[in-house]
Amino acid sequence: MSTSEGHSVLPTTSEDGVLTVRIKTSKEDLNEGIELDPIDRPSHSPESITEGVTGEENDEIVPLAKPLTTDTPEKLTSQTSVTFDPESTKERDTVIARMTSTDSSAPSTPKSPLSKRSPGISRQISSALLRRDSNLSVQESWRKKSASVRLKSSNNFVSFHNICYTVPQGYFWQHKPPKVILNDVSGIMRAGVNAIMGPSGSGKSTLLDILADRKDRRWVTGHVLINGEKQPHNFKCASGYVVQDDILTGTLTVKENVYLSALLRLPPEMDKDEKLEKVDEVIEELGISHVADTLIGTAFTRGISGGQRKRTSIARELVVSPGVLFLDEPTTGLDSTTAESVIQILHNLSKEGRVIIMSIHQPRYSIFRLCDHLMLLSRGVVVYTGVGRATLPYFTNTLGVECDEFENPADFFLDNLNETENASDPETGDIGHPLGNKWCDSEDYQILTDELNPLLDKAIDQPDGIAPKYATNPLTQTYYLFGRGMKKLLRDPIAGVVVWLQNIALGVFAGVIFYQLGDEENALLDRSGAIFFCMLCNLFTVATSLGLFVNERALFIHENSSGFYRVSSYFFSKIFGDLIPLRLLPVPFFSAIAYWMIGLQAEVGKFLLFMLGIFAQNMTAAGLVYSISAAVGTFSVAQIIYIVLLVFAMIFGGFFVSLNTVPSWVTWLQWLSYFKYTYAILLENELENTEFTYCARYNGTVCLFTTVEEGNDYLENLNFHQYNIYWNFLGLGLLALALFILTYIFLLRIKKTT
Template identity: 30%
Template sequence: MAEIEVQIQTTQHHHPTIFKKAKSPVTVRFEDVVYKIKTKKGGILKKKSKIEEKTILKGVTGMVLPGEMLAMLGPSGSGKTTLLTALGGRLGGHISGSITYNGKPFSNQLKRNTGFVTQDDVLYPHLTVTETLVFTALLRLPNTLTNQEKVTHAESVITQLGLTRCKNSIVGSQFLRGVSGGERKRVSIGQEMLINPSLLFLDEPTSGLDSTTAQRIVSTLRELANGGRTVLMTIHQPSSSIFYMFHKVLLLSEGHLLYFGKVAESMDYFAHIGYSPSVTMNPSDFLLDLANGVLSYDGREAEAVVKQTLVSAFRTNLADRLKAELREISGEVREGLEDKQSTKWTTTWWQQFSVLFRRGVKERKHETFDTLTVVQVLLVAFLSGLLWWQSGIAHIQEQMGLLFFYSGFWGFLPMLEAIYTFPQECMMLEKERSSGMYRLSSYFIARTVGDLPMVLVLPTVFVTITYWMGGLKPTAGNFLETLSVLLLHVLVSQSLGLAIGALIMDQKSATILGTVTLLLFTLVSGYYVQKLASFIAWFKYMSIHQYTYKLLLGSQYKPSDTYPCATTGTCLVGELPSIKLVGLDGQLISVVTLAMMLLSYRFIAYISLMRIGRTNK
């Protein structure tokens, strides 16, 4: 991170102007695009659920040329975001019709020249604007550029998008004060502009912004389009001044195309077919009223009739002409979009790991040693030390209780924290994986390695306090053995939490499942219930706690050790019923079993994450 900060300082007074022109102009052409999904009808009370097919896009046609900016308008549920996602190459499932880019299908090379800005700004809140863009540049820009040049690119984008004033401010979120909503949106756009995209897709870039900020955003996008880029965006009720910044407009209603053409000709077209506002109003508001089938100035026509009339009018007046225009450009193929690069990734695995690790540590350093967590652990440690104060082997049952408490407390805490890891990261992972930014393996290793300080330091502090206060064997060897066993236990419990979180991806459901699982592991581990019924006894072999408890007992006692007892004065530890049941043998097998659990749970977590961003595995 120090290296990055030095690089930033050396470039902050040097902003070369880049991205004046798109690298490879792209013509987007789509014809008769149909998209269907299957939905299940029927609830819990119904005996049979019926699978129905719903058509989201119903034969949408159009084209956008380099230097043009297209606005996709339509009410909620009209299919505009689905169309944008389909054109951006990110829509799974079966799409019929034709979508081409310079006459060719979507490819890996085109993906590297495509920027996609989602409606929600998926950003790390504790990183500054500069850090956000620099880390993105280091991950997305190819190795033909040095790290110094990548940082220079990031600084140039900051200047180009007017973010210089806030470049050292944290991005923030709805719960953390940071830059403004408009600045946050420009940071999202800046992340995509780093690759100097030929194609830029934006989903509701002005959503939630005031009119002045929205106008600045769209004005910036218009300048980008003027550089030869093809810009497509969905937008909700733009003002008149914003509406006329667009070159073309596409109007959808329930998946049907009502208009596609130049913005300047849109009002004349609807007036020609008999629909014009009776009062002066925002053109986009009027178009949305038409798409909803609502004519506020004339309530005599039913909504369904208006919509059907507009669909028929488009087919009669515009459809044939539009398809003729498509055929004129269908043979045109521009250079620059061949799959020249044989490699799928722009950076090496180690580069990706290194940047992701540094970014993760930078983002999560505020929570690595969260004050509340540290205070909680310290309070429990001192309280435990006082409760088991100098118990010694004379009170062997109490010592066994302390050892079992180790496994219980440090089973739940890391597991519950790990459960939240991937559900919280899901949107970021999906966004970055969809753009082909890094391998899943580099992300997974960097994420889990970066969490080790939080996972290992606090248990170490906890054992250091309670071990000596609790009167356990006062030798360095026994202490280190106990600590090693507990740290292995913590890592396995964390792995279980990661697996459950990645499998379910819902924090509430995952927490419930994780809690129930660990409770069962605790109950069958040999401390609470010492004689299990045969039909459930097998479950103890799946219990993390059972193996950890056995190892913790082995770290303190040997079968030949003695303790004071009422019958003969001294008794063998190995003959104590509660220890004999668990056993002091099989220590190596327990270590190997826990190690296998650690690897297995993490493998399950990794496999579960592969379903995120499937288009870029």
């Protein structure tokens, strides 16, 4: 019998019934060591399998209960084989326990070339012993061994009791019954890699979000305990969460993304040098130090690979050393090799005592074998929860189904779940959960219940714990977020340079079209049209902010939910980072070009008032754009809403139609039009104290006249004075303030519903 790489397995049987196997290999491979996989299935009969490794020159047998070290051959040859009498149940159980467990105290060693070339050797050895006695309770031995190892390494654990998640469906007039996503889900996750598996729509991500306190608690019933205590509010500040789609700032480097997380989430007692040292340590640990100074990448610039992005996302969470780390589908979008390397990193991190909980759909075998604990869900019901390596024996002994040789266990589990997921009772026709019912009737479920009930009874009467707080104050958070916005603005030409060029180009265009207007009879109409066009040009440039909150919606949700910053800090950083450099600072350039080319009144005071009016209009229009962007999650929908409201503001602005002719029941809408206030300011500024007496104000309406005499006669009977300009500025200010408050309310709504 030989392996694919030429390593031979030599079975022998002694007279006393002791089974022995010798695996022929080279001394070079022997020195590098062999790592066994205790859950692989066999490809040969039990009679040909036992324990030991033999070198070509030395005929000593090396036990395989633990991975071999890279020590000298003398140490290897000093060991002897472990044998047992087939009739002795006690000795057999001891060997099986050794073959199907790992020693937590043993130092971890990297996989050797032999283990990569000959994965079938470990399958043959471990699985044959496991199958030798069908009456052996492998599940029980695995559970006890795994629990003892975890409790020795760390006392961290997350338990959840009778979790139900129900959401309403349809609108209030449809009377649809609520949809049950999770139904009475209970379990416990200890230090190690804990995987939640199941078919699509089984509730994996929902359960993960509930454990991480990222679901609206109005629809959740049950209890989540952290180390036996009630889950505190704001638990997000004390845990880490890696979303399925890597949400990073593409215009920052790998190190800058991780460093920002450290600045916002590490305590202020640590100085920047200590935080930077922590960042370098985490980056080195995750193996991305060689791309630390590389940009993440955007749609216009090439950045790092998918696997490196995933490790960067993990690094942002690990920089705060969380005791519990959640990951939603961490292998999504990665090739099989990269996915395995990511899970291997998580497996290594779990040895430090971290509770790592991840949802995963259908992993390859090399990934599945790294899961210490496994929970299987089907249509929101628990099918199995326990030690990962005991799942196969559970399916065999309890459910009566057996995994074929060389079949991926994850595929085997999902095939069985999909087959029974839509099963129905032939007598009643009701859809049931056959596997879920069998789990509730199993002995392992009773053992789990006996373990969970005392935890809940002890914690139910406890007062709520002290909620973790944000590590930094709001001012510090705003400062760092504003700095990130400035870096993004400088490195993204679309966000910055184009807006400035657009303002300059439109200013030149307005100046060319209305170049040096004269004093002839039609001067009033031409000047009012030029002013209106200048207002409209600035509103087009403000529209580029529609994507401000839409494009960063996922980033804001993730970072705020993970305790990076408060909503107020993000709000002020975005307002200052977008309003000042992109909506206000370009105004002087536009105004200087358009005002003097058009030939409006050549007075410095009037020019400054013209520029101030454009400032006020842009600020109010920006408030409208921000509120739409925060309220709507889709850019195309936000664009449609803005266009409709822009048309409304233009109609009630007083340029196209006299507001005196508008029906009285809609005239009040004029006070919501920022066009009305801005147009009155700019037109009065241009025509006041001049020979152009073609206009008059009446209840906030600009009226145009056909002759100078008609205008003069009308003006004599009106109180037309400069203080009307300041009242219009006040109206713009109040409208802008209301829109900014509305934007903040929409951001709070996003936080509440996630």
